[in-house]
Amino acid sequence: MSLFSSIQVSASGMAAQRTRAELLVENMANAETTRTPEGGPYKRKDAVFSSETQSSPFSALFQNELATGVTVADILQDNRPPEKRYLPGHPDADAEGYVSFPAMNPAEDMVDLMNATRSYQANVAAISSVKDMIRSSISIMS
Amino acid sequence: MLDQVTGSLERYLDLLSARQKLVASNIANADTPGYQTQDIDFQSEFASLAKGQQPLTVMSAGLAGKPDGNNVNLDREARLLAENQMRFNLVSTLLRGNLKTVQEAIQGGPSS
Numbered sequence: 001m002s003l004f005s006s007i008q009v010s011a012s013g014m015a016a017q018r019t020r021a022e023l024l025v026e027n028m029a030n031a032e033t034t035r036t037p038e039g040g041p042y043k044r045k046d047a048v049f050s051s052e053t054q055s056s057p058f059s060a061l062f063q064n065e066l067a068t069g070v071t072v073a074d075i076l077q078d079n080r081p082p083e084k085r086y087l088p089g090h091p092d093a094d095a096e097g098y099v100s101f102p103a104m105n106p107a108e109d110m111v112d113l114m115n116a117t118r119s120y121q122a123n124v125a126a127i128s129s130v131k132d133m134i135r136s137s138i139s140i141m142s
Numbered sequence: 143m144l145d146q147v148t149g150s151l152e153r154y155l156d157l158l159s160a161r162q163k164l165v166a167s168n169i170a171n172a173d174t175p176g177y178q179t180q181d182i183d184f185q186s187e188f189a190s191l192a193k194g195q196q197p198l199t200v201m202s203a204g205l206a207g208k209p210d211g212n213n214v215n216l217d218r219e220a221r222l223l224a225e226n227q228m229r230f231n232l233v234s235t236l237l238r239g240n241l242k243t244v245q246e247a248i249q250g251g252p253s254s
Contacts, residue, residue: 002159002160002214003159003163004162005163006159006162006166008246009163009166009167009170010166010169011169012170012171013166013169013171013172016170016173017173020173025245043205048175049171049173049174049175050174050175051167051171051174051177066161066168067164067166067167068167068171068180069170069171070170070173070174071169077238105231107219115173116173119169119172119173122169122219122220123166123169123170125169125220125223126165126166126168126169126170126223129162129226129227130162130166132160132227132231133158133162133226133227133230133231136230136231136234136235137155137230137234139234140237140238140241141233
């Protein structure tokens, strides 16, 4: 039973939320992208989280099943049909003059980004609280 | 005297750190679909002073779930985080005082 593995759990949460925030920022940056290497407009990406038992090489001796961290299990593409806009002069316009833009709702991504930020901060708060506990148990020795 | 009191305090610190770890898990999994809030039954685990055993993890009941099956309540976890930390600081201060008393007895009175 070690407080240090709590830090590892919180760190896994921070890493997962950071990945999620990166995807959301990528989505917003590509809100108007009409060309991708796969062809067609950009597709939104979203992270799927799953819980996972934390282990590190060091903790093998003290392995226990108490703590579960989090990991990004999968990155999904949003398969909503693209949004068609009538722009006949656009180089990517189809025969009828419509251009396919990524189907994206900026409000949705902004709210998700705020959520990711808050969750990240909650994990940081957990780490600093555990650090304080470790410090006070070290002070028993003095 | 040293064994009994110090042993209880130590067990208390052990339980607190186990609980803090679960709180950290709950916070880390606040956005994981289907994750259920985990906790330990503090009273009964402390009463059964079975040394060296892992405390049992239970699912917290009575928490409102979200549509994705996750029932982590961040307010609850924030409260527990702060509460555990304060309890830990209190008990570690008590433990230090306890050990200091013994040290004084060994040295024959408060050291100058």
